[in-house]
Amino acid sequence: MSEDKRNKERIEDAADQTKKTDSKKQQKRKTTSTMRRLIFGGSKEDLEVMDALAVETVESPARAVWNDFKARKSALLGIFGIIFMILLCFVGPYIWPVDILEQNPTMKNKRPGFYYLNIPSEVKNDAVALSMGNNFGAGVSGDGGLYLWGELTDAFKEIPELEADEKWVDVACGSSHIIALTDKANVYSWGDNLHSLPVVPEMEGTPIKVYAGRWVNSVLTDMGKVYHWGAVLNWQVNSIRYSMPPGQPGQVVDQALARSTAILLLENGDPVVLDRTRDNIYGETPEHLLGRTVDVAATDQTMFALTDNGEITAWGRNEFGLTSIPEEIQGRVVEISAGTRHITALLDDGTVESWGENSYGQTDSPSRGDIKTINAGYHNTLFITEDDQADGYGLSGYLMGTDDNGRDIFRRLIYGGRVSLTVGAVAVVISAVIGIIVGGLAGYFGGWIDMFLMRLAEVINAIPFLPLAMILSALVQNRVDETGRVYMIMVILGILSWPGLARLIRGQILAVREQEYVTAAKSLGIRERGIIFRHILPNVLNVVLVSITLSFASSILTESSLSFLGFGVTLPTPTWGNMVFAASNSRVVGEFWWRWLFPSLALAISTLSINMIGDALRDAIDPKTASR
Amino acid sequence: MLLIKFEGSIQVLKYTLRRLLYLIFVFFIVSIIMFGIHYLIPGDPVSRAIEEYRTSLKPHEYDAMYWQTYRAMGYDQPVPVQYLRWMERLLQGDLGYSTIYRRPVNQVIGAPIVNTLKLNLISTAIVFAITIPLGIVSAVKKGSLFDRLTQGVTILGYSLPTFVFAILFIFLFSVHLGWFPVSGMATPGFSGTALEMTLDRLKYMALPVLTLVFISLGGLTRYVRTTMIEALSEDYIKTARAKGLRERVVIFSHAFRNALIPFITVMTGWIISLFSGSIITETMFNYNGIGKMLYDALRQSDYQVVMSMNMFYVLLSLLGNLFMDLAYGIADPRVRLA
Numbered sequence: 001m002s003e004d005k006r007n008k009e010r011i012e013d014a015a016d017q018t019k020k021t022d023s024k025k026q027q028k029r030k031t032t033s034t035m036r037r038l039i040f041g042g043s044k045e046d047l048e049v050m051d052a053l054a055v056e057t058v059e060s061p062a063r064a065v066w067n068d069f070k071a072r073k074s075a076l077l078g079i080f081g082i083i084f085m086i087l088l089c090f091v092g093p094y095i096w097p098v099d100i101l102e103q104n105p106t107m108k109n110k111r112p113g114f115y116y117l118n119i120p121s122e123v124k125n126d127a128v129a130l131s132m133g134n135n136f137g138a139g140v141s142g143d144g145g146l147y148l149w150g151e152l153t154d155a156f157k158e159i160p161e162l163e164a165d166e167k168w169v170d171v172a173c174g175s176s177h178i179i180a181l182t183d184k185a186n187v188y189s190w191g192d193n194l195h196s197l198p199v200v201p202e203m204e205g206t207p208i209k210v211y212a213g214r215w216v217n218s219v220l221t222d223m224g225k226v227y228h229w230g231a232v233l234n235w236q237v238n239s240i241r242y243s244m245p246p247g248q249p250g251q252v253v254d255q256a257l258a259r260s261t262a263i264l265l266l267e268n269g270d271p272v273v274l275d276r277t278r279d280n281i282y283g284e285t286p287e288h289l290l291g292r293t294v295d296v297a298a299t300d301q302t303m304f305a306l307t308d309n310g311e312i313t314a315w316g317r318n319e320f321g322l323t324s325i326p327e328e329i330q331g332r333v334v335e336i337s338a339g340t341r342h343i344t345a346l347l348d349d350g351t352v353e354s355w356g357e358n359s360y361g362q363t364d365s366p367s368r369g370d371i372k373t374i375n376a377g378y379h380n381t382l383f384i385t386e387d388d389q390a391d392g393y394g395l396s397g398y399l400m401g402t403d404d405n406g407r408d409i410f411r412r413l414i415y416g417g418r419v420s421l422t423v424g425a426v427a428v429v430i431s432a433v434i435g436i437i438v439g440g441l442a443g444y445f446g447g448w449i450d451m452f453l454m455r456l457a458e459v460i461n462a463i464p465f466l467p468l469a470m471i472l473s474a475l476v477q478n479r480v481d482e483t484g485r486v487y488m489i490m491v492i493l494g495i496l497s498w499p500g501l502a503r504l505i506r507g508q509i510l511a512v513r514e515q516e517y518v519t520a521a522k523s524l525g526i527r528e529r530g531i532i533f534r535h536i537l538p539n540v541l542n543v544v545l546v547s548i549t550l551s552f553a554s555s556i557l558t559e560s561s562l563s564f565l566g567f568g569v570t571l572p573t574p575t576w577g578n579m580v581f582a583a584s585n586s587r588v589v590g591e592f593w594w595r596w597l598f599p600s601l602a603l604a605i606s607t608l609s610i611n612m613i614g615d616a617l618r619d620a621i622d623p624k625t626a627s628r
Numbered sequence: 629m630l631l632i633k634f635e636g637s638i639q640v641l642k643y644t645l646r647r648l649l650y651l652i653f654v655f656f657i658v659s660i661i662m663f664g665i666h667y668l669i670p671g672d673p674v675s676r677a678i679e680e681y682r683t684s685l686k687p688h689e690y691d692a693m694y695w696q697t698y699r700a701m702g703y704d705q706p707v708p709v710q711y712l713r714w715m716e717r718l719l720q721g722d723l724g725y726s727t728i729y730r731r732p733v734n735q736v737i738g739a740p741i742v743n744t745l746k747l748n749l750i751s752t753a754i755v756f757a758i759t760i761p762l763g764i765v766s767a768v769k770k771g772s773l774f775d776r777l778t779q780g781v782t783i784l785g786y787s788l789p790t791f792v793f794a795i796l797f798i799f800l801f802s803v804h805l806g807w808f809p810v811s812g813m814a815t816p817g818f819s820g821t822a823l824e825m826t827l828d829r830l831k832y833m834a835l836p837v838l839t840l841v842f843i844s845l846g847g848l849t850r851y852v853r854t855t856m857i858e859a860l861s862e863d864y865i866k867t868a869r870a871k872g873l874r875e876r877v878v879i880f881s882h883a884f885r886n887a888l889i890p891f892i893t894v895m896t897g898w899i900i901s902l903f904s905g906s907i908i909t910e911t912m913f914n915y916n917g918i919g920k921m922l923y924d925a926l927r928q929s930d931y932q933v934v935m936s937m938n939m940f941y942v943l944l945s946l947l948g949n950l951f952m953d954l955a956y957g958i959a960d961p962r963v964r965l966a
Contacts, residue, residue: 459657464941557789564791586810590803600792607787
């Protein structure tokens with residue numbers, strides 16, 4: 001192919017392209033102007049033609065409505081409210097991710113508020129030992145006092161009385177109990193009485209350190225022995241067990257408790273995982289750690305050991321990226337400590353680094369370089385600085401509390417809001433499309449079509465809505481999956497709620513058809529289609545808009561009622577309706593008020609906002625009913 | 629004059645007859661739809677009906693009984709015949725057999741209907757007693773602080789779902805203040821004089837009534853207000869005022885009586901719905917009404933009850949529509965029935 005020919009083709013191509021875009025633009029302009037006219041009435045350009053005839057400044061009806069609408073405070077409030085809810089529910093899940101299947105029984109029914117890390121000033125300014133439990137913490141201050149914070153039950157507050165010259169030296173928190181040690185080597189445990197936790201066994205040697213796991217207590221003595229009791233390692237309830245495995249040489253100098261086992265650190269530098277779990281999920285302890293380990297840590301299912309060269313080795317299950325240790329910290333680590341799903345490492349420059357799960361900010365480590373020691377537990381990391389200041393980061397509380405499965409209500413609420421709002425919106429769109437088509441056909445054609453369509457509307461309208469929706473959803477109960485159910489609810493809602501709108505549109509079209517301006521248009525010889533689209537439809541559309549707005553709110557309400565009755569969207573997919581349903585027995589209503597109050601409020605704000613917009617719109621369109 | 633009136637009533641009669649025909653037509657269409665849905669429901673109604681004999685009878689006896697019941701329930705017939713049989717029984721007032729109660733539905737349905745009627749009568753009386761004066765006052769004082777306040781509060785009434793009100797009232801009046809029992813119909817084992825019994829029952833009714841009142845307040849108050857505002861802006865009100873009538877007379881004799889016309893339609897619908905019961909309210913307060921009965925039937929797959937009650941609802945809503953239109957026409961002679 002010669003150069004010329006190619007160039008020519010290129011030019012032709014370009015010309016073609018321009019032509020295409022031109023025609024596209026024209027088409028677009030045409031459709032947009034039709035759309036605009038449909039919604040906002042005639043444009044200024046159109047009016048300019050009529051300018052010579054105009055006696056006064058012409059304000060299109062839509063513009064007048066818009067101005068009137070804007071002037072209403074309730075309308076603006078409603079718009080603000082609904083935009084807020086939409087943003088919250090549709091952008092929120094990206095900021096606060098939620099796994100709807102996740103449950104955490106130890107966190108069930110927690111009060112709303114951020115107070116899990118409110119360390120009392122006595123400890124905050126002069127800390128010796130810190131420990132974090134599930135959602136409470138305990139600390140020993142420099143003068144030997146023991147202080148608690150977070151969600152404290154009455155059982156926690158019964159701190160044993162000490163004699164005048166006795167002081168606390170160490171403390172550890174389990175998920176619902178506390179164990180503490182005094183300088184006279186007395187060990188106390190209180191809080192939850194399960195599994196004989198408060199019964200301290202006879203021990204060889206003097207206790208020097210206490211540990212607590214989920215319903216497990218443990219003490220390390222100066223003879224290098226550890227004792228575990230409570231729901232210990234192989235889950236034999238109420239057994240007291242000397243847990244130094246027989247045949248293992250050396251003495252224990254430290255340990256870390258995992259969910260169902262412990263990792264011991266022996267004097268000779270060996271890490272030993274107590275191999276008592278039914279299925280050994282941790283595998284073999286890496287060979288190179290033997291004799292070189294200086295610190296150990298354990299999350300629920302992952303083991304960590306720190307070797308004398310400052311490097312961390314992890315083994316066990318790799319959940320939440322726990323075993324991918326950041327490269328840049330290897331060789332600089334001096335201490336490690338782990339919660340249930342995260343681990344924190346203290347580096348040689350006094351900074352900390354956390355990784356693992358971050359749904360509660362467990363890994364949002366502070367950027368300070370004066371940290372002396374760390375103690376992570378459950379969803380938090382506590383630390384003591386060089387001048388004995390105590391602080392922590394991680395889960396500080398729940399904005400709206402938790403439900404009976406330990407799920408964060410706030411996160412479920414925004415996820416559920418997305419479901420509720422989507423179901424409402426799609427249902428309204430379906431019903432609006434059917435309603436407009438049926439109403440339009442019936443109103444425009446009249447005669448037997450009208451008669452047939454209106455009888456159809458009557459039939460649909462006569463079907464009792466809630467019972468029928470309940471039957472239908474009971475019918476498909478086990479045949480479709482969760483997503484299918486959500487879609488089904490949308491379709492049922494949409495298909496059953498169009499008759500009202502259809503009737504409204506039919507009535508409006510009948511009324512508008514008789515208006516003088518339509519007669520005028522007819523007498524001017526404007527085509528039928530023009531009359532329908534330019535004169536009748538824009539005038540009907542206003543009413544339709546109001547009706548759609550108001551029925552959006554009622555769709556949300558109906559969905560929530562259905563879900564509330566257990567026939568709509570079912571758990572675990574949250575919607576505002578089934579969240580309230582889950583909290584609807586009288587004991588829960590009284591004791592755990594946050595479980596129903598917040599979803600109800602979210603529902604109320606949304607429907608209220610939509611209704612306020614709809615009301616203002618109606619008043620603006622029909623000044624006769626206006627409140628002013 | 630008489631002739632015009634006569635012609636008018638003939639027209640009303642013709643209209644009523646035509647509407648009745650439509651009504652019957654729609655009723656049958658809906659009944660076919662409902663029967664179709666009923667037919668789709670998975671499960672074997674025959675084995676459900678004779679489940680109690682499964683263990684006590686020998687296999688071949690059970691088998692014989694199964695087929696006997698199968699025939700007795702009419703399942704050997706083609707579907708259209710089954711529909712006709714069902715319709716025939718329904719029209720004769722036989723609502724079927726409840727598998728939960730193990731009795732004909734007719735025998736079970738009496739008490740719940742009476743309970744629902746009681747509940748709805750009390751709440752409706754309270755609703756009208758509150759909404760009519762409230763609506764009138766806010767219409768007359770349109771734009772005042774009182775009006776705006778009522779508008780604000782009433783929009784809450786129809787923006788919140790029933791169950792939120794119910795839970796709120798349980799929380800406030802049962803759990804916190806301890807004034808009323810949470811749920812039920814009467815204190816178990818309670819005995820006393822007739823007055824004491826009635827008071828006890830009323831105490832149990834308090835929260836359901838309160839809930840029903842609150843959910844209806846919003847919409848109805850706004851309705852009264854709108855119709856009153858419309859009536860007050862009519863020319864005859866100006867005339868009445870120009871005549872020098874006292875404002876009270878203008879409002880009550882002239883405006884309100886005209887505002888009543890659209891109100892009648894709402895009221896008729898209301899009276900019909902007295903029978904229907906509220907599923908959510910009755911379920912939440914464990915009130916043995918017709919709504920709760922339907923809910924229980926659905927939960928426990930007692931579909932005969934569900935079907936007959938749904939047809940009952942259908943009939944109620946159709947009749948309600950008809951009465952509403954007729955009442956409108958009778959109350960306002962300007963309305964042409966066509």
